[in-house]
Amino acid sequence: MKPRAYLTAFGLQWKIGLRYRIAVVAGLVAQMWFGAISLMAYAAVYHHAPDVGAPLTLRQAMTYTWLQQSLFTLLPLGCLPAVGDAARTGAIIYDLLRPVDLWNWWLSASLARLLGNAVPRAVLLACVAGPLAALAGLGAWSLAPPASPGAALLAAASFALGALLSATIVMLWNVMTARTLSPLGSYAIGTPLAVLLSGMLLPLPLYPEWARIVLVLQPFAGITDIPIRLYLGASLPGGPLGALGVQIFWLVAMTLGGRLWMRRIIDRLEVQGA
Amino acid sequence: MRIASPAIEVENLRKIYRVREGGSWRGRTREIVALDGISFAVPRGQIAGFIGPNGAGKSTAIKILSGILRPSSGLVRVGDLIPWENRIAHVARIGVVFGQRTQLWWDLSVGEGLALLRDIYGVEPDRFARNRARLADALDLHAIMDQSVRQLSLGQRMRAEIAAALIHDPEVLILDEPTIGLDAPSKLAVRAFVRDLRREQGTTVLLTTHDMHDIEALAERVIVIGHGRILADSPFEALRATTLSERRLEVDFIGTPPVFDLPPGAKETERDGRSVTITFDPRQIPAPALVAHLGALAGLDDLRIGRPAIEEIITRFYADHAS
Ligand SMILES: Nc1ncnc2c1ncn2[C@@H]1O[C@H](COP(=O)(O)OP(=O)(O)O)[C@@H](O)[C@H]1O
Ligand SMILES: [Mg+2]
Numbered sequence: 178m179k180p181r182a183y184l185t186a187f188g189l190q191w192k193i194g195l196r197y198r199i200a201v202v203a204g205l206v207a208q209m210w211f212g213a214i215s216l217m218a219y220a221a222v223y224h225h226a227p228d229v230g231a232p233l234t235l236r237q238a239m240t241y242t243w244l245q246q247s248l249f250t251l252l253p254l255g256c257l258p259a260v261g262d263a264a265r266t267g268a269i270i271y272d273l274l275r276p277v278d279l280w281n282w283w284l285s286a287s288l289a290r291l292l293g294n295a296v297p298r299a300v301l302l303a304c305v306a307g308p309l310a311a312l313a314g315l316g317a318w319s320l321a322p323p324a325s326p327g328a329a330l331l332a333a334a335s336f337a338l339g340a341l342l343s344a345t346i347v348m349l350w351n352v353m354t355a356r357t358l359s360p361l362g363s364y365a366i367g368t369p370l371a372v373l374l375s376g377m378l379l380p381l382p383l384y385p386e387w388a389r390i391v392l393v394l395q396p397f398a399g400i401t402d403i404p405i406r407l408y409l410g411a412s413l414p415g416g417p418l419g420a421l422g423v424q425i426f427w428l429v430a431m432t433l434g435g436r437l438w439m440r441r442i443i444d445r446l447e448v449q450g451a
Numbered sequence: 452m453r454i455a456s457p458a459i460e461v462e463n464l465r466k467i468y469r470v471r472e473g474g475s476w477r478g479r480t481r482e483i484v485a486l487d488g489i490s491f492a493v494p495r496g497q498i499a500g501f502i503g504p505n506g507a508g509k510s511t512a513i514k515i516l517s518g519i520l521r522p523s524s525g526l527v528r529v530g531d532l533i534p535w536e537n538r539i540a541h542v543a544r545i546g547v548v549f550g551q552r553t554q555l556w557w558d559l560s561v562g563e564g565l566a567l568l569r570d571i572y573g574v575e576p577d578r579f580a581r582n583r584a585r586l587a588d589a590l591d592l593h594a595i596m597d598q599s600v601r602q603l604s605l606g607q608r609m610r611a612e613i614a615a616a617l618i619h620d621p622e623v624l625i626l627d628e629p630t631i632g633l634d635a636p637s638k639l640a641v642r643a644f645v646r647d648l649r650r651e652q653g654t655t656v657l658l659t660t661h662d663m664h665d666i667e668a669l670a671e672r673v674i675v676i677g678h679g680r681i682l683a684d685s686p687f688e689a690l691r692a693t694t695l696s697e698r699r700l701e702v703d704f705i706g707t708p709p710v711f712d713l714p715p716g717a718k719e720t721e722r723d724g725r726s727v728t729i730t731f732d733p734r735q736i737p738a739p740a741l742v743a744h745l746g747a748l749a750g751l752d753d754l755r756i757g758r759p760a761i762e763e764i765i766t767r768f769y770a771d772h773a774s
Contacts, residue, residue, distance in 0.1 A: 185570040193558060271554040273519040275571050276543035444521055444535075447468060448514075 182277050187289040190259070194293020201297050204250065208302060212246040216318055232382045232389075236321060237409045241380050243320040244405045247302035250294035251339070252371040252400060253346035254364065257287045260351045261360025267448045269355060279443065280436050283351050288344035295340075324410025331417050332408035338424040339400045345431045346371075346396065352439045355446060376402040382411060390414050396431065399424035456531065458623055458655035459493040459516065464525035466511050466679075485511040486522070487679035493657060493672070495622075498649050500670030500687075501659040508679040509659035510549075513627045516657065517547050529623060543572065546616030550628035553608065554615055555600045561611045562596040565618055572619035579618065586614040589644055606637030613644065617654075624648070626658035630665055642668040663758065699757050700729045700741060705750035717741055725752070730759065 216239050223235040233241060255261070260283060263269040272279060303320060310319035323329035350363035372378055374397035381392045381402045392398060393414055403420045406413050413420045466486040471478040485508045493499045501509045514520035515527060518534030518541045527534055532541045548554070555564040569579045587593050590610040595603060603611060609629065616624060626645070630638045646669060648654050660666060666673055666687065673690045675683040683690065702708075703726045713719060716735025721728035731741055738756060745751060 181573065182571045185567055189556070189559075189567065266552070268552050268554070270514070270517075270519050270549065271547075271552065273538070274517060274542050274545075274547050274554070276539045277571060278539070447520065 182275075183281050183285040186277075186282050186285040190257070190286040190289035191293040193259075194290055195297065201294075201301070205298055205301055205305075208246040208249055208298070209305065212242050212306065215242045215246075233380065233409070233411060236317075237411060238380065238383070239318060240321045240409060241382075241405050243302065243306040244408065245375075245377055245380065245401055247299040247306070248295055248401045249377065250298055251291050251343055252375055252377065253291075253343045253350060253367055254371050255347075255367040256350040256354040256360050256363040257283060257290055257347055258360070259286060259290075260354055261363070264354045264358045264360060269358075269446075270448050273443065273446070280348065280432075280439055284344055284348055287347040287351065288340065291343055291347065292340060323408050328408060328410045331421070332404050335404035335407050335421060335424065338421065338428065339404045342396065342424055342428050342431075343400045345428060345435065346400075348435050349431065349438075352435060352442055355439075356442045358448070371397060371400075374398070375400050376405075382406065393420070394423060396427040399427055457492040458495045458497070458529065459491075459499075459657060460526070460528040461492070461512075461516070462490045462526040463488045464490070464512070464515065464527060465523045466508075466515065466520070467523045484679050486515075486525075488525070489676070489679070489681050491674055491681065491684055493655060495655050496649065496653045497672055498645065498656040498658070498670050499672040499674060500666040501657065501674050501676055502661065502663070502666050503659075503676035503682075504661060507676045509676060510627055511679075512676070513547075513549075513625055513657075513659060517545065517625055518542055543619070544621055545623045545625060546619070546621035547625045548609075548612050548616045548627065548629055550609070550626070550631040553600065553612065555608070555611055557601045558599065560597050560599050561592060561603075561614075564600060564611075564615060568615055568618050574619050578620070582618050582620065583614075586617060589647065590614050591640070606633050606640075609633060609637060609641060610644075613641065617648070620652075621654070623655045623657070626656065628659055628661070630660060630662055638662075638664070645669055696732055696734060697759055698731055698733055698738065699759055700731060700738065701755040701757075702727050702729065702745055702751060703753040705752045709749050711745075711748050714741070714744060 219235060219238045219242070223231075223238070231238075260269070260272075263272060272282070275282065307320040307322075310316070323332060346367075350367050353366075354360045354363050374392070374395055376382075376392075376398070381398055382389065384392055393403070403413065403424060407417055407420065415422070464486050465484070465488050468483040468485055469480045470483060472481050487508075489508075489512065491499075501512065503509055511520065515522050516529060516534060518538045521535045529541060530544060532544075534541045555561065556567065559567070565583055566579075568574075569576075574582070587596065590613060592610060592614060595607050595611065600608065600611065613626075613629070624645075629645075630641055633641065642665065645656055645658070649656055656669075658665065658669065670687050673683070673685060673687050674681055675690075699720075706725070708722065708725065708727050713729065713731075714736050717729050717731035719727060720730050729741070731738075736744075742751075742754065
């Protein structure tokens with residue numbers, strides 16, 4: 178109806194995300210640290226068991242780790258902070274007073290928030306772990322470029338879907354927050370789920386073989402794992418198009434289900450006081 | 452041609468909240484009847500005031516009229532829309548201020564917040580510029596336009612909130628306790644603004660308050676609400692003529708007060724040690740005459756004159772309705 182309003186919501190959260198420059202630097206240092214530790218662990222494992230039959234080469238595992246670390250803030254760890262605050266203070270009733278589609282309104286804001294956090298970090302970390310590391314003579318440990326131009330293209334589309342998928346999962350946390358009038362539950366559930374199931378803790382391709390197919394079919398795989406595997410040109414069950422299909426499936430399913438759920442919650446929302 | 456239907460129509464509106472008692476499971480649910488069948492209509496261009504004590508159901512009514520709460524039963528039309536069924540179209544035509552909440556963004560300046568609302572409501576640039584200038588003049592916002600909302604005093608913030616509710620020229624303005632917590636000058640400013648708004652823009656205004664002075668300064672129409680029911684619905688002058696004219700006199704005597712008769716229009720309501728409370732109707736017995744009457748009976752130490760609290764008026768309404 179009024180795309181301008183949604184752009185505005187996006188712009189506001191994008192600005193807020195960029196405002197925390199110190200957090201960007203601090204996060205970056207932490208992510209470099211975790212990245213480096215993981216790399217050493219992988220190097221040790223691959224060195225002692227060169228033929229574990231892992232679906233990623235050591236070089237690919239390193240690039241996977243750098244990309245994963247650089248995209249940590251793209252994960253749906255909990256609700257949008259603005260929604261959490263509004264629910265806690267009761268100002269959430271003003272969100273219902275706006276002539277906008279509440280789902281798209283919060284979705285735009287959530288997407289902007291994720292991108293505003295993730296993009297600056299990803300660019301910085303990619304520069305440090307990629308060309309800079311290579312120049313410093315750490316080429317063997319660095320972030321490698323995409324496997325091929327085709328892989329780059331697929332990965333770009335998949336990263337875009339991944340960001341949207343993550344924002345859609347954040348929407349589920351937002352609705353949950355509106356339901357309980359507190360953001361805490363969304364963090365308690367969202368953070369462990371996202372960290373574990375996105376492959377942030379251990380890349381999904383490195384799980385035991387029997388678990389791999391299930392892990393790639395669940396929604397959190399679509400956020401960073403699938404795009405990164407396409408970037409690496411690594412094998413995916415169902416091929417690259419099947420992987421994009423998994424992302425699109427979850428996007429559609431969660432949007433439809435989430436919208437229904439939100440309507441129910443909003444109809445019953447009773448903010449006390451004032 | 453436009454049919455002059457009322458701006459707001461409410462018919463037999465009920466809202467029952469169900470709350471769980473004890474733990475979140477196993478607890479029994481208790482029903483709170485917040486609105487127990489209220490009906491009224493507000494014509495276009497009127498300022499109507501809802502008055503009643505805390506917990507009377509004012510905010511519940513406001514939330515239903517704003518489209519953010521579904522009633523348990525009953526009918527509401529604002530313009531020709533049912534608020535909770537046409538939420539988006541409805542909220543585009545109203546402006547709402549909840550006195551205890553903020554709709555502006557803490558991290559932004561007042562001006563940035565207004566610009567954001569322009570985009571949300573799709574206000575054309577010309578109209579936005581005009582409205583912003585008009586509201587900034589009327590609400591004295593020029594000095595705080597560039598300040599972040601976080602830094603504003605309560606009075607400044609409330610003026611900014613009212614501007615935020617009006618930037619899109621709503622047909623109906625709904626104010627829930629707009630003067631709560633404000634200092635005297637800010638209260639006066641808010642009241643003066645709402646009065647002018649009605650006069651100059653013809654906006655329909657529905658406000659709630661538990662401050663009698665708000666009603667006195669603003670409303671042509673008073674709806675008294677208590678325990679979810681409408682206890683009185685009358686032009687302000689009529690209410691003033693009956694209940695509001697009443698005054699209370701508290702007298703401290705020197706020594707134990709004597710037992711006395713009072714002139715017509717005055718009546719003793721309380722006696723506690725050296726002080727006696729008398730309610731009286733100044734049209735029947737003016738305060739000086741009453742004081743003179745008492746002074747002739749015994750030595751007076753101190754006097755206080757006031758109005759009955761809103762809670763008392765409500766209690767009285769109940770008594771009147773019961774009989
Ligand atoms: N969300 C809610 N859940 C349960 N009870 C509520 C809720 N909101 C209000 N109430 C109750 O409904 C009654 C009316 O409240 P309210 O409409 O806020 O009154 P007022 O604004 O006149 O003070 C009160 O008894 C209040 O405790
Ligand atoms: Mg209230």
